[in-house]
Amino acid sequence: MTGGRRLKGAADRVVPPSGFTARLTQFTAAAMAFLAVFALALSLAAGRLAERWSSELARTATVRISAPAGQMEAQTEAVVRVLEATPGVARVRVLSAADEQALLEPWLGPGLSLESLPVPQLVEIIESAEGFDATGLRLRLQAEAPGAVLDDHSRWRQPLVAAAARLRMLGLVSALLIAAATGAMITLAADSALAANREVIRVLRLIGARDSYIIRAFVHRFTLRTLGGALLGTLLGMSAVLLLPGPGGGGFLTGLQPQGAEWFWYLLIPPVSALVAFLATRLAALRALRGIT
Amino acid sequence: MTGGRRLKGAADRVVPPSGFTARLTQFTAAAMAFLAVFALALSLAAGRLAERWSSELARTATVRISAPAGQMEAQTEAVVRVLEATPGVARVRVLSAADEQALLEPWLGPGLSLESLPVPQLVEIIESAEGFDATGLRLRLQAEAPGAVLDDHSRWRQPLVAAAARLRMLGLVSALLIAAATGAMITLAADSALAANREVIRVLRLIGARDSYIIRAFVHRFTLRTLGGALLGTLLGMSAVLLLPGPGGGGFLTGLQPQGAEWFWYLLIPPVSALVAFLATRLAALRALRGIT
Amino acid sequence: MIELTDISYGYDGGELFSRISMEIGPGSFHFLTGPSGAGKTTLLRLCYMDLMPSGGRISVFGREVGAMSRDDIAAARRRIGVVHQDCRFLDHLPVIENIALPLEVAARRPEPENLEALLAWVGLSARAQALPPELSGGERQRAALARAVIMSPEVIIADEPTGNIDWEMSERLLELLIELNRMGRAVLIATHDLNLIRAAKARVSARVLRIRDRRLQAAGAEL
């Protein structure tokens, strides 16, 4: 046993290994990281879903114009005029006969000639992001083109988009809660470790150790432990998320699996945990030292 | 100070209050209960959603028969025959002219007479819970009624139902993970408290305390702490869930709020936590005592 | 009441005792001496069943220690009062509760007058409500002695009970032990304080044992 060997990492060794608090800290960090991965996965998947749904819906609506053959053209023009003047309407398209036939084919079968039928004229509306005021539009249409009916048929999907957004919120709130709980637990674990090691701190102070020496020893220990635990928990959580069986047919939640830049968020978990541990332990150590001369 | 007063609750007092471990245990129990409430709420809401969707979809499909006027009746009968012999088909309904007109009204406007049109005959199928084999049915229909086309139009919603089921699973798995993590953390907290109190246990043993006396003191303490923490966490979690703003228009996830018998599951959280703590501490105490004569 | 027969013991590796025998009979008074590190504390720990011998037999109150259950050992310890060399207490309970602890653990009710008389005897009346870490070294040893005798144990084992106590107080504690011995209690004291041994020998018939070369000898007349 040479002095040199003994000196290396000495500041660390003065803190007793304290098996259980160590394991508790590591386990807490790991479990919380694991849960954080899940919450994050849920949140990101919900976010992706919400985006996909909103873009897929493409926010369309239809105006159906039923009028005597003579008035049809005039009313169609009136509708287009009204629509183009409506805020929230991005694009207006008057459907051609061929378009309409394609739409009706599933119902009436192919080979049907629309010429012979009093088929209503359809006008497709692409909403802008803000959307339009359906009630106001209906009133104006009624005034300008009495045969026009606004069919707001895509609106039914909006609750789904809202739900996905809520799901994302829920995931984010959970992730934040988990982070806060982790911080609190690590603070308490550090406090409890420091309380258990009051005697050690006293001895160190009495033989002339500076505060910084003592704090370093504890902070180092706890930060490393938390980092280790969080790394493990993140790895396990990611494995679980990646191994989750994909649903049969490309449905919603296909993708709890992270995509592209999302990896970044997961990689943040261990360093953020370590940072939380660092700050928590430092504060706890400063608090503990205050009572010891 | 009389002897009598000193004796009351004595077995409890021999364990030092140990502020931080106590707070750690309580906080852990509370945080975990809080998270468990969320996981449970998510899971139950997803379950409800899955149910509602499956029942709303009513699992319908349509067969569309396009045939020359003369063969129409014969092919319709053939289709009905095939369908009634198909496992997974609960009910078959041949749509009347009035039904079909109602279906087409949005597209063609009211006042349309179908008599004059070569409109296909529609047959509605209500699936049973198991559903039918769409591919097999198509082949058989092709053989028996060449003009019949199976339109499996409701299937597109099934991924949603599957997704809701997956969400429920995710919630349940999280709840289980949280329970396991809580158990582990409380075990570790108990272990760490017992390790910190090795000296106390030694003193008690040396002055003639039985193992049961020592175990009682620790187990009592930890069980009560965990119960208190879990109660608090559950209450907070429930408040958060109940206060969550409901979505604007009765959409999906309306109801993270528990309904009816679901309250029962939430009420289970505190006693289950206490039970976990009881068992964890008992085991930890037995383990700790083994090393001390 | 405590009988050691052909005991051997050693912590990992070395052997501290080989084949030593000793008997603590009712009403006996023994001193145990020997240089620091000779094994006095170890021998006492064997007597109060804190250690199990690696060879030989120990019987306590007529029962073989090896055959006793943990609860049996707990029960036997209530009949033995021990002053440990390092005076362990529950640091969160006041001195008076620490002294009464053996009663509490045995589910017996302390009698306040006895408790107070005992505190006065060891000179701790004024410190009854202090916490153990607030005691001076000598006060701790006196509190430990008070705790050891509160159950009126049949055997009193004291390990260096006067190491931190001035001579006047030591004599007073010796007085207490001698009085208890006269009431029939067996007393076994490990000490390196030759003055204490001499003072005791002047008043009771005490045997002095010495650990030397891993054996137990009766000390010569030099004391």
Place this chain on the structure above:
Amino acid sequence: MIELTDISYGYDGGELFSRISMEIGPGSFHFLTGPSGAGKTTLLRLCYMDLMPSGGRISVFGREVGAMSRDDIAAARRRIGVVHQDCRFLDHLPVIENIALPLEVAARRPEPENLEALLAWVGLSARAQALPPELSGGERQRAALARAVIMSPEVIIADEPTGNIDWEMSERLLELLIELNRMGRAVLIATHDLNLIRAAKARVSARVLRIRDRRLQAAGAEL
């Protein structure tokens, strides 16, 4: 080097000292006596800045204690070697590392020969790798003394350093302290062991202080 001027001190409530003064000069040798609970340990704790006086001034190595920062106190403590009455160690490190700990904390490299010579002097060579809880009472006190002197401190303060040690070993430790004193170190020992004081007085010019009635007196010729 340590100077107490008109010091008062008392734990919550009572007053243990009122207006006592004392000076530990370079190369001086002091004994501190007094009955158990008189305040010997308290006075020593004031000297090594573990307690702050409620009245009066203490200066250590020429600096007023009240004006020192926590780091200043840590630095001053490295120049004072202390044997605490309850011999605190880091229980997870072997004895030899505990003894070398003051060097480590001061980021100084221990010299193996010195360390081994010191261990031999206090008779702990064979127990160097033992953990503190595995030491006997006397071994702990000797280890504490070794730790106190390893930094070659300018002042050595020892609180009841021979409470658990047999006479032969006590004389040897006294020898070590006297030798250090001859090398210019100041020594302050609290003890109730009159034999130790007598033995020392025969060899060095030691002053004996006694705490009585909250004051510090020079002990009379009865020693």
